Amino acid sequence: MQAGQDIAEIYIQRWNAAVGLPGPCPVRDVLDKIGDKWSMLLLMTLAGGPKRFNQLHREVPDISQKMLTQTLRDLQRDGLVARQVFDTKPPSVEYRLTDLGHSLIVPFGHLIEWANSSMADISASRVRFDAA
Amino acid sequence: MQAGQDIAEIYIQRWNAAVGLPGPCPVRDVLDKIGDKWSMLLLMTLAGGPKRFNQLHREVPDISQKMLTQTLRDLQRDGLVARQVFDTKPPSVEYRLTDLGHSLIVPFGHLIEWANSSMADISASRVRFDAA
DNA sequence: CGGAATCCTGTCAGATACTG
DNA sequence: CAGTATCTGACAGGATTCCG
Numbered sequence: 001m002q003a004g005q006d007i008a009e010i011y012i013q014r015w016n017a018a019v020g021l022p023g024p025c026p027v028r029d030v031l032d033k034i035g036d037k038w039s040m041l042l043l044m045t046l047a048g049g050p051k052r053f054n055q056l057h058r059e060v061p062d063i064s065q066k067m068l069t070q071t072l073r074d075l076q077r078d079g080l081v082a083r084q085v086f087d088t089k090p091p092s093v094e095y096r097l098t099d100l101g102h103s104l105i106v107p108f109g110h111l112i113e114w115a116n117s118s119m120a121d122i123s124a125s126r127v128r129f130d131a132a
Numbered sequence: 133m134q135a136g137q138d139i140a141e142i143y144i145q146r147w148n149a150a151v152g153l154p155g156p157c158p159v160r161d162v163l164d165k166i167g168d169k170w171s172m173l174l175l176m177t178l179a180g181g182p183k184r185f186n187q188l189h190r191e192v193p194d195i196s197q198k199m200l201t202q203t204l205r206d207l208q209r210d211g212l213v214a215r216q217v218f219d220t221k222p223p224s225v226e227y228r229l230t231d232l233g234h235s236l237i238v239p240f241g242h243l244i245e246w247a248n249s250s251m252a253d254i255s256a257s258r259v260r261f262d263a264a
Numbered sequence: 265c266g267g268a269a270t271c272c273t274g275t276c277a278g279a280t281a282c283t284g
Numbered sequence: 285c286a287g288t289a290t291c292t293g294a295c296a297g298g299a300t301t302c303c304g
Contacts, residue, residue, distance in 0.1 A: 030246070105140070
């Protein structure tokens with residue numbers, strides 16, 4: 001519980017520091033990416049190796065072209081994904097994880113594992129709650 | 133990269149399994165909570181010990197009463213937070229983390245640490261990107 | 265004190281169509 | 285192939301008011 005408190009303080013401090021300041025809390029900023037519907041799914045898809053635009057679109061069919069473009073641009077802007085244009089005909093564009101992108105997969109992985117192993121408990125709790 | 137791929141598969145598998153099925157992907161479900169503006173902030177605040185309703189409201193002033201109520205109820209529904217009513221006059225209600233709630237703080241902490249140590253890189257990358 | 269109910273608004277995802 | 289542009293609806297979430 002002590003470790004939890006330390007972490008809590010980092011987060012809460014940064015949050016409070018950001019309140020009222022221009023720009024969002026930098027930590028929240030990362031959390032927004034986690035909560036984003038597509039960012040992490042694309043990142044995880046790219047963890048399997050570099051892919052081209054339409055290749056990504058095929059592997060993540062639910063995403064619209066618009067959101068694919070937009071999410072990739074945001075990921076590139078944050079330095080998590082690198083974009084490389086090949087001057088072929090027709091043009092091809094390849095996306096791949098940067099080192100920073102790879103490094104995010106580690107802590108994100110812990111979260112996925114937690115979700116994976118806790119979803120039964122959560123689900124049971126919901127059933128209990130909804131019964132009342 | 134191998135570990136990254138394994139994690140990726142868990143996430144992507146669950147995602148694909150959830151597409152078209154009734155109900156949302158259980159993993160995404162957790163991620164939504166992470167991305168939620170208030171859930172984790174409340175959880176981290178409660179990591180410091182049990183708090184009462186208005187006490188939470190004072191410590192997280194930016195949240196509206198509505199969102200405080202709603203977020204706490206969702207957290208309770210998922211079994212991350214326990215709610216205890218004391219039959220005093222006036223009534224008081226105490227919220228505290230459950231064991232499950234505490235356990236989420238661990239992987240979440242890794243994420244906060246990543247965000248904390250990467251925000252400089254991210255920020256720099258954005259400046260570079262926006263310059264172009 | 266600890267909420268519930270209602271209204272109202274901005275944001276943003278999705279569909280569709282077009283381009284170099 | 286790899287995008288851009290525009291329009292639209294849904295919904296998250298804030299403000300306000302009321303209640304046991």
